[in-house]
Amino acid sequence: MKKIVLLLFVITARPAPAQQPDKTLWYNQPAQYFEEALVLGNGTQGATVFGGVGTDKIYLNDATLWSGEPVQANMNPDAYKNIPAIRAALQREDYKEADQLNRMLQGKFSESFAPLGTLFIKTGHGAASQKYYRQLSLTDATSLVRYTVGGITYTREYFVSKPDQLMVIRLRSSQRRALSFSLTFNSLLRNQVTVANNILMARGTAPVRSEPSYRGDLPNAVVFDPARGTRFTTLAKIKQTDGRLVTTDSTLGIQGGTEALIFVSMATSFNGFDKDPATQGLPDTQLATDRLNNAFAKSYAQLKQTHVADYQRLFSRVSLSLGKSTAPSLPTDERLKRYAEGKEDTDLEALYFNFGRYLLISSSRTPSVPANLQGIWNPYIRPPWSSNYTTNINVEENYWPAENTNLAEMHQPLLTFIGQLAKTGAITARTFYGAKGWSVAHNSDIWAMSNPVGDFGKGDPMWANWNMGGAWLSTHLWEHFAFGQDKTYLRQQAYPLMKGAAQFCLSWLVDDKNGNLITSPSTSPENQFLAPDGYKGATLYGSTADLAMIRECLTQTALAAKTLNVDAPFRDSLDRALARLYPYQIGAAGNLQEWYHDWKDVDPRHRHQSHLFGLYPGHQIRPDRTPDLARACRKTLEIKGDETTGWSKGWRINLWARLWDGNHAYKMYRELLHYVLPDGVKTSYARGGGTYPNLFDAHPPFQIDGNFGGTAAVAEMLLQSDEEGVRLLPALPDAWASGAVRGFRARGGYELAMTWAGGQLKTVTISSRMGGQTTLMSQGKTTVVSLKAGQSLIINW
Template sequence: MLSCKSFAQSTNTLWYKQPAQYFEETLVLGNGKLGATVFGGVESDKIYLNDATLWSGEPVNANMNPEAYKHLPAIREALRNENYKLADQLNKKLQGKFSESYAPLGTMYLTNDKATNYTNYYRELDISKAISKVTYEVDGVKYTREYFVSYPDQIMVIKLTSSKKGALSFDVKFNSLLKYKTIVNDKTLKINGYAPIHAEPNYRRSDNPVIFDENKGIRFTTLAKIKNTDGAIVSTDTTLGIKNASEAIVYVSIATSFNGFDKNPATQGLNNQAIAATSLAKAYAKTYEQIRQSHLLDYQKFFNRVSLDLGKTTAPNLPTDDRLRRYAKGEEDKNLEVLYFQYGRYLLISSSRTMGVPANLQGIWNPYIRPPWSSNYTTNINAEENYWLAENTNLSEMHAPLLGFIKNVAKTGAITAKTFYGANGWVVAHNSDIWAMSNPVGAFGEGDPGWANWNMGGTWLSTHLWEHYIFTKDQNFLKNEAYPLMRGAAQFCLEWMVEDKNGKLITSPSTSPENIYIAPDGYKGATMYGGSADLAMIRECFIQTIKASKILNTDANFRTKLETALAKLYPYQIGKKGNLQEWYYDWEDAEPKHRHQSHLFGLFPGNHITPNQTPDLANACRRTLEIKGDETTGWSKGWRINLWARLWDGNHAYKMIRELLNYVEPDGVKTNYARGGGTYPNLFDAHPPFQIDGNFGGAAAFAEMLVQSDEQEIRLLPALPDAWSSGSVKGICARGGFELSLEWDNKLLKKVTISSKKGGNTKLISGEKTKNISLKAGEKLTINW
């Protein structure tokens, strides 16, 4: 085997001694649009290809259920009569179609039949470079492959070399679960195809779940071309290859006809064939080194902004899968923790750079034609959790695809608000897709209201607009982009709420995401009124919209309406167990340890519950988390770590980080033990199955443990665990447009450097010590604490 001494135990490299056998062992690459999932096989290297804009379907008819709102009076009447069973049944009348599904573009194979007996195999992904590498030996010849996906050149490149002249021979071929045709001409492998017009969610039974129509749906093109210095290019009708070379470079170009959420991709689409051909021609004219260099310059300007050091480690250097197994037994590996944090940032840079097309449930890496939960945008937590690390880990630009998507979904959402709820403004229910679908799902009455009918997605999404502003202090963005959308989300909430019997404002009907209550008569239901989660999100939305209106000195009358409504909201209630009530009444949960904790929104990601400003509510949140326990799915664990961090309990947050990194076998491995939430061999989050939100939520929590902020103050090391007694971090961002670097030792802050993007004032707090700061734009200050 290779000596491991040359590979120091790393904070930026995943590496393995064998090729991937399963998806959850692969190494993933991406430029925010083109995604590649690399197995690193020797005889046949399999690479799943994806494009962020390749989905089933076509523009949604938002006006699909034009008279749904007429059922509202009956639902509200049933709720006034406390007839929850009837309310559940009637609530099904407020349902529409399911979302479309993210599609797998296809699989590319690099085959070399002669390489059966190999030795010294090594496979890595260096996340500091966004480059993957495979090396192995056959009959004394060393073979190397290097892979990356370039954003500047919009191309995937694979460089293959052999240490012996003329020893390199391989073929490139392609297949897909979609409809496609392959031709080879001009020494180029050319694939053209199209996605389904509909793909049913994977959890629905159907005789015909995937429907293709050659005249409808998104078109795609994949081109592959080989550049060689020696050897001979060979081809068949469906393959392109090289014989007896020493070095070869494979260029892979991909494009789709997707031209926006409201354009028919078959009749108003982009010219995918021309776009792919242009990208290929431009990249092919450059050397490998030129493309590699511009890729590194582009990628590292984002990745290198943040560094984290959690102190000395005594962990041995092991392959990443073995490292995870060792860590799961409770062993120390601080550099694995740093690697996990930076891997989250790597995944966001790699999956979120296409305007209006955010990272989905699987980022951009999906091999299934009916992926789990359609690999869509689930807005009752998962789509938002994907972006919790965007601002505070210094990747504000990666937030832009989600912010652009909000603009799209507000357009369809205005129709949904009118037709489903009889209100102005805009609304989003709990699922969306590339077509900015906004209606509640459930197939027009088949769905359980527990998951199908929740309608606070727009309210939650709107808070991302404010977050982007408060981290960047970009007033043009606030005025021209954010505020009109925030206002529309708030407008819907104003009109949607009704008064309870005491004159307090509540939502009716209401559900709490995917959770079920037990009513006093024993009925287990979802539809009720005045759910705490709804009101928490509305509170945050109103607070932020009021602030934005004041900053812009605009809309005084509307602001007054919001202020009046805010004061009238049904207040939080603390239940008999000391918990924060999820329901209007102090009812029991059907599942006390349920994965969703939406009613704790005000603590995190919201900001209106804090241990110092609202200690009773913060303690009630703590009690809720204690009752729920720590054992939960991957994304839910990511959320709970952030909640514990906001309660300034670093040791509990750290305990759950260790659980989030619990080793989980790939889905295809038959194991005889429970497969709960955790982390797969390639560091993908195990919901299970793979869902990327746990990676993003978990990475965000690291930053939350080290720095917390609002518009007035920045708390330094607020949830530092004992395990991280010494360390440093550089480049973490705080609200107010500040950037920070910290050094600490023995759990005490030693040094802080703070800089300001736009100029401003803040208060630094660490332990008992505070310091007021005033900085001009671009000014930097270092303080020995």
């Protein structure tokens, strides 16, 4: 008995876990709102943990659980027949008629990412507690909750394992047999909960249709059909060291225990974008059962060890220090508030960067199912913007940090998804545009929907009719090669898809009155122009954004063909088209024109800056190579101003970094971390982009792309690369005068580490997996480096 008392004393008196200020989120109270909760994920299954005392609430998600079923891509077979009339209206400069006719090139809306359900852990004590502590460790992708009630300390640890494909929760009490709890489950989806053989089972189906929330209170906005839709199964089972297992027909729990493990296993019937999940689906119940049984046979130590090893293999590739911080140790929400006052906290700035990499690892490990607008964390049956794949910026921004921050494997779900889009997109290209190749409009979903949305004419062309998603997405295929230099991948996977996207571009281009190639009809994502007669329109010809994306697509496709030494005649056709593209235009205000003509924007501070694509993420504009265009981009950003939504701010930071203006990029990075209260809290002040208490990006509401854009921007400020070479510290702000980074990747197949002090680069370590020659450039100095495969070189700069 004395040994037990001594052991209990040690457990009770144990200090708080060691906190790394750049790798730990922590709080002194449970989460009340979604934007305060901590998220876990294994790339497929997601958990949002609130950490409550009397009741803990955990939202559960699965990346493959969406409304709908395979899309019928041939939904508007005669749409393309309207294009001659639209082009004729544009030739007459009748933009009002062009807008009306453009509505004929519309189809269905996308489906929605669905919430799987909520697991509740109801404790045997009240909600009042002392010494409450809640954290998320980015070092090992685990969450912890600890508090004291009546002199007894209760601890819960959570993680979602990729190797074992399920969630594990360990509950402990500092006093023997003081642990009691019960599990319940509910869902917004059609489901049935049962308990049998000491397993809580929830089975249900996603809707066959879920209308976008922005369409308002439509009749039958959410439609269930018992014979259709994606099935899901969730299983929960408890392994206890002592205590009594208690069950009802819908609950499962423990009475009088000291330690217990909860295993939560999830699976769906999704079997691919083109398979009916009801009739051709995977056996979700069997999958969930097998995962549960396999994990249940292992110890907690085994499960955690394999989880941590798998995660750290990815996360620990990169380390970042932005200099020594003097900021006090505060809970994360208090750190954000203090930072918003202008105080220094370089560890918080590094924490946000690290959190972005954590989110990508946690949300993007499902083949052909990319991270969506909310990653994999969504509690709503009609989530904001359907929590879908928005291809006019958002899904691409999700993957900006994949290559340069050394998470190339996380890029694969998007890259393989592009292959699926090419299949439906070939039908879209033919039936909506009368074009060759494949194309994607501005929304997609897990079913690889590629058509323009708008419900067959009800959508405004300013957002419904953009069709350059294929051209933009194809650039990700080349970027993956540029960083990895895998010619087998380029030959077998990337180039055929790039060629199809380029074929669409070639067949969609038409001559303007001066013999230049332009697009017609055209839009600039979600923006409107002010025509000379005062008409506020969206449909025009030759938008700068279209041509910038086409220029990037054709250039990279020609490079790919040259690299592989294939398709010489096709490569020549690409070069001829590139030479004839309508060039960039600088407006009277010194800005880069967004429209073919020097028109004003209806909203000069509009959140989209798609016409700056050639500066970032493209490679067509650079201060030293195209100084006039770079100055025009700067003027455009100055006109737009810095106040904008979360994802847009993330993009603008990257744009300022590409202009080599580190201090302006840093100013906006600080603004990206502006503290924003949860959406459930009513506020009287103006809301803008920023960061919620749990470090989620506030669009608002939550959109994960701002997190990823901010993470990519930090890397872009410190390292930029292209086929010509690598620029080190190209946009280093004064605030980061000293620092170090390890593990960043550069195009050409290189990996680098750097140290700097006093604003000056000190050391560089460069390695090459494939071997090659590149040029390192920093602060006026240039060094040519030649490396053999696997060789590293240390340079004192």
